[in-house]
Structures are given as structure tokens and as C-alpha cells.
Amino acid sequence: MAQDITVMWGSGSPPCWKALIxxxxxxxxxxxxxxxxxxxxxxxxxQVLDINPRGQLPAFKHKDRVVNESYGICMYLESEFKSQGNKLVPDCGRAQARMYQRMFEAQTMQQKIMDVVAYTWRVPEDERHDSAVKRNAEALTAELKLWEGYLKTGPGPFLAGKDFSLADVTVYPNIAFLFRFGLCEKRYPNLATYYNSLKDRPSIKATWPPTWLENPQGMDMLKDFESNTPSFSHCVIRNCFCNPLL
Amino acid sequence: MAQDITVMWGSGSPPCWKALIxxxxxxxxxxxxxxxxxxxxxxxxxQVLDINPRGQLPAFKHKDRVVNESYGICMYLESEFKSQGNKLVPDCGRAQARMYQRMFEAQTMQQKIMDVVAYTWRVPEDERHDSAVKRNAEALTAELKLWEGYLKTGPGPFLAGKDFSLADVTVYPNIAFLFRFGLCEKRYPNLATYYNSLKDRPSIKATWPPTWLENPQGMDMLKDFESNTPSFSHCVIRNCFCNPLL
Incomplete structure (x- = not known):
């Protein structure tokens, strides 16, 4: 069955990683x-444009069926291969509600991460403002505080409860991406515990971004990112040129 | 069962409308x-913050289960009330693939719509740039061209095929929002046909934004929006102050 599936992906991209997990x-x-x-x-x-006119990764095909959106791929795989591998949608309605809430909230988290990390990559130089950088940093700080809370008070050990679910598939790459960019484990202890507890899960270990394995150092863009009062060095971010996916 | 459900919503917001449909x-x-x-x-x-710490609508609760993300609400309702009302996920794998692709692509469409329509509402005055307004307009033009194509070549009459599905639940409010903001039906004939064909569907008619019914006139922000070459009056957009959800 798996031979019927083609997935084109790029290393370090959270949406690609979600599909691979x-x-x-x-x-x-x-x-x-x-x-x-x-x-x-x-x-x-x-070869990408033939499947995905947006020219984005992931690009995914199963038989003649194209699904390129990472959430779509995850939902499609769970539905199409329901009885194969691990069940990724819990039966219990309460756990399902938590799963859906967290997996779609994760899109907001991803947006806020990219607003900070990819600012110079997405915003042309003459449109950049320190005020925007500061606002984005504050928005991400507030976002991460929410997730610290979820992980502290949630039922655990997984986001929806006792079982690994689509919430973990879609949230984990975002959190790993934050630490790859230097988020301080001591300042975000609940995010760090969750991050470390799943590093060795087979699906996650097997799909760890190869560019991260080649260069385990990571970046320090978020190293000064506080959990409460952002002392974020936004001038650095505003003027640094990088593609965060490299 | 429905008495156990509370939904807080605002008129004209596409995410709220999706949940209501x-x-x-x-x-x-x-x-x-x-x-x-x-x-x-x-x-x-x-009352909103008690359910949704983000202070956003929709805010949704079923029994003691909270789901605030519109896509989460739609997926949760379909799963929790599977055998009730209309089935919103097709059985056929091919139609499912199409459904998931379109419903998650619709998030990109919504983002691009809001980048244009909500520019002055979201971007502080001293951070606005004509170059950004022009780029956002071009991105939305390219996006709408894709959807014109999907609706022209797709199997129809619904987005995933012969049955109304979650793709329609999540895409329709975006398309109605475009026409509410003045998109020209003649320039986007396939979007217009789809828009008009579903206006009288009971779930859509019953949930039509009350502020739109009170003031059927709409706005003309997108009236000059071309299907190919944007002659979009971006200086107007850059300087106009409005909350597009009002």
C-alpha cells in the first residue's frame, strides 16, 4: 500500500514533518x-508544481489522490488506514474534543512562531518595523504561556490524554522547531518536558529533520525569549537575513 | 442533546459561520x-474568556468539553453526532482526499482574504506600505484564480463531489465573505455560481449573518478586484479604517 504513496518534503519544515510522523x-x-x-x-x-500548484511542501499523492495540506494529509491517512498502525483519533468524546482543540490551536502557534522566526524572510527590508517585531514577540510569548499552561494542567502524558493522537502529530514539530531556534528549556519547563519525552518515539525519531541531525547545534534566535516579559532582542531579528527552514 | 451545546459567535465572521452551518x-x-x-x-x-482564553469567537462548549477552533468544532460535531443529520465526511476515499485538501486550503484563502480586507484593521497606520497592500492583492488574486479553476474543473456540484461535505461547510463562508465585500460575480463566474447555488441551502440560509440581512448592501472594497491583472485601488485600502466583521 505504502508504495502507492509519494510525499515530497523539505527538512526542518514543521508541516512536512507532521505528514511524515x-x-x-x-x-x-x-x-x-x-x-x-x-x-x-x-x-x-x-515535479512539485504538477501535484501542488502552490509550489509548497509537503506535496502528497496516494494513488491518484492529491492532498498537500499537512492537516489534510494527517486526517486522510488516519481515515484511509484506520485499522493500520496506531489509532490517531481517540474513541472517547472528551479526548476527541481536546485533540481537535489542540491540533487546530497549533496552527495559531505555528503562525506566531513564523511571524517571529521568519520575519526577515517574509517581510521585505523596507517594510520592517521594530514595533511589529516587538508585537510579534509579545504575541508569541502570550501563545507559549498558554501552551505551558495546557501542558502543566492537561491530563497527559499526551496532549489529548493517555494516548498519542493527531494533536501530538501536529503540535510536536512546532515545539521541536521552537527549541531548535533556541527557546530556553528552563524558561519553558513544561514545553521542554513534553519535547524531550517524545524525542525517542519511533515515528518522531525516524523522521527527525536530517539537516538538524547533520548540524545539531541549532540557532539561538529565541534564546533570550522570556516566558513572561519579553526582553527579546528584536533589532537583531529585524535585520538578520535567513530562511529559517535551512 | 443540542441543549448541552453553547456557541458564542459574532455576525459576519467566517469562522463563526462555519461552526453554525x-x-x-x-x-x-x-x-x-x-x-x-x-x-x-x-x-x-x-463569559468568552471563561471558555476561550484567546478572547476570540466562536467559543463553543458541549457538556464540559470546550472546542473553540472552528475547524475543531466542525470535526468534533461530525464525529460526536455521526449518525445524526447530514453526513459531512464522504465514505469514498477519493472524495475524502478532495474534501481534506479543499477544507485546509480554505485556511490559506481565508488568510489571504483577511490580509487584504483587514489590512488597516490589523496593521497600525505607521506600519502600512503600499508595496504590502499590492503584494497582498496579488496574492489574493492568485488564490482566487486557483479556486475559480477548482470550481470549473471539479466534479461538482459540491467541492468534494456529489455530496455536501465539510469542505463546503468551511469554504462557503469565505466565498460569501468575498462577495459581501464586493467581489464582482462576472469576473469570478465559477465562484459566483457556487455561491448562488448554496444560498438557499437550509443550514446556510438559517445562519446567514444577521448584520448582512439587516444591511443587504455590503461593501465595495473588492469591486475592482480583477481576476487576472489586479487594478486594485490599494491606496484606498491602505488608508481606510474599518473592522471588516462589522
Whole structure:
């Protein structure tokens, strides 16, 4: 079955990683994996555009069915391979409610992370403002405080409760991305505990971004990011040029 | 069952409307409906914050289960009330793939709509740039061109095929919002056909934004929005002050 699946992806991209984790959770390791380089702009190549007119990764095909949105891929795989691998949607209605809430809230978290981390990459130089950088940093701080709370008071050990679910598939890459960019584990102890507790889960370990393995150092963009009062050095962010996915 | 459900919502907000359509599709019309005013900042009131710490609408509770994200609400309702009302996830894998792709792509559409329509509402005056307004308009133009194509070549009459699905629940409010803001039906004939074909569907008609019914005129912010070459009057948008949800 897995041979019918092609997924084109880029290393370090949270949406791509979500799709890969879902594939591994559903025991679909034999899929046709096409690793592409954002640096070489391979996400704009014809092989991607043939499947995804947006020229974005992931790009995913199963038989003649195309699903490119990472959440769509996760939901589709869970539905299409319901009885295979790990069940990713809990039966219990209460756990389901928590799962859906967290997985879709994670989109806001991802947006706020990228507003900070990708600011110079997305906003042309003459449109950048320290006020925007400061506002984005404050918004991310407030966001992370929410997630610290969820992880502190939530039922655990997983986001929806006792079982690993689509909430973890979609949230984990965001949290790993934060620590990759230097978020301080001591300042965010609940995020850090969750992050470390799942590092060795087979689906996550097997799909860990290869560029992160090659260069385990990471970046320190978020190292001064406080949990309460952002003392964030936004002038650095405003003027630094980088593609955070590299 | 529906008496166990409370939904707080604001008129004209696409995410709120999505939740309401799903409730009606699942025959849950007896829910406790709390219409709040964005204008009076009631989305920041304690009754909302008690359920949704983000202070955003919709805010939704079923029994003691809280789900505030509109996509989460739709998925939760479909799962929790699977055998009630209309089935919103098709059985066929091919139609499911199409449904998931369109419903999650619709988030990008909504983002691009809001980048244009809510620019002055979201971006402080001294951070506004004509170059950003132009880029946002071009991005929305490209986005709408994609959807014109989907609706032209898709299997129809619904987005995932022969049955109304979660794709329609999540996409329709975006498209209605575009026409409410003056998008020209002649320039986007496939979007217009789809828009008009579903206006009288009971779930949609019953949940049509009350402020739109009170003032059927709409706005003309997008009236010059071209389908190919944007001749969009971005200086108007850059300097106009309005909350597009009012």
C-alpha cells in the first residue's frame, strides 16, 4: 500500500514533518520519499508544481489522490488506514474534543512562531518595523504561556490524554522547531518536558529533520525569549537575513 | 442533546459561520446561541474568556468539553453526532482526499482574504506600505484564480463531489465573505455560481449573518478586484479604517 504513496518534503519544515510522523504512525514506512531542498528552490520545481500548484511542501499523492495540506494529509491517512498502525483519533468524546482543540490551536502557534522566526524572510527590508517585531514577540510569548499552561494542567502524558493522537502529530514539530531556534528549556519547563519525552518515539525519531541531525547545534534566535516579559532582542531579528527552514 | 451545546459567535465572521452551518447540518438547531458584538468588544468579555482564553469567537462548549477552533468544532460535531443529520465526511476515499485538501486550503484563502480586507484593521497606520497592500492583492488574486479553476474543473456540484461535505461547510463562508465585500460575480463566474447555488441551502440560509440581512448592501472594497491583472485601488485600502466583521 505504502508504495502507492509519494510525499515530497523539505527538512526542518514543521508541516512536512507532521505528514511524515503520520505516515510512520500508520506503519506506511515504505512510501516513496522525495526529499527536496528549499535552499535550491526545489519546492518550485515542476515535479512539485504538477501535484501542488502552490509550489509548497509537503506535496502528497496516494494513488491518484492529491492532498498537500499537512492537516489534510494527517486526517486522510488516519481515515484511509484506520485499522493500520496506531489509532490517531481517540474513541472517547472528551479526548476527541481536546485533540481537535489542540491540533487546530497549533496552527495559531505555528503562525506566531513564523511571524517571529521568519520575519526577515517574509517581510521585505523596507517594510520592517521594530514595533511589529516587538508585537510579534509579545504575541508569541502570550501563545507559549498558554501552551505551558495546557501542558502543566492537561491530563497527559499526551496532549489529548493517555494516548498519542493527531494533536501530538501536529503540535510536536512546532515545539521541536521552537527549541531548535533556541527557546530556553528552563524558561519553558513544561514545553521542554513534553519535547524531550517524545524525542525517542519511533515515528518522531525516524523522521527527525536530517539537516538538524547533520548540524545539531541549532540557532539561538529565541534564546533570550522570556516566558513572561519579553526582553527579546528584536533589532537583531529585524535585520538578520535567513530562511529559517535551512 | 443540542441543549448541552453553547456557541458564542459574532455576525459576519467566517469562522463563526462555519461552526453554525455544521450545527445546523447535524440537526442541532436547539443549541444555546449567544450572539455577541465585535463592535462592543464582547468577544473579550468574561463569559468568552471563561471558555476561550484567546478572547476570540466562536467559543463553543458541549457538556464540559470546550472546542473553540472552528475547524475543531466542525470535526468534533461530525464525529460526536455521526449518525445524526447530514453526513459531512464522504465514505469514498477519493472524495475524502478532495474534501481534506479543499477544507485546509480554505485556511490559506481565508488568510489571504483577511490580509487584504483587514489590512488597516490589523496593521497600525505607521506600519502600512503600499508595496504590502499590492503584494497582498496579488496574492489574493492568485488564490482566487486557483479556486475559480477548482470550481470549473471539479466534479461538482459540491467541492468534494456529489455530496455536501465539510469542505463546503468551511469554504462557503469565505466565498460569501468575498462577495459581501464586493467581489464582482462576472469576473469570478465559477465562484459566483457556487455561491448562488448554496444560498438557499437550509443550514446556510438559517445562519446567514444577521448584520448582512439587516444591511443587504455590503461593501465595495473588492469591486475592482480583477481576476487576472489586479487594478486594485490599494491606496484606498491602505488608508481606510474599518473592522471588516462589522
Amino acid at each position: 503520520a505516515l510512520h504512525e500508520k506503519n506506511l514506512q515504505g512510501y516513496n520519499s522525495v526529499l527536496l531542498s528549499f535552499d535550491k528552490k526545489e519546492h518550485k520545481s515542476q | 455544521a450545527l445546523h447540518e447535524k440537526n442541532l438547531q436547539g443549541y444555546n446561541s449567544v450572539l455577541l458584538s465585535f463592535d462592543k468588544k464582547e468577544h473579550k468579555s468574561q
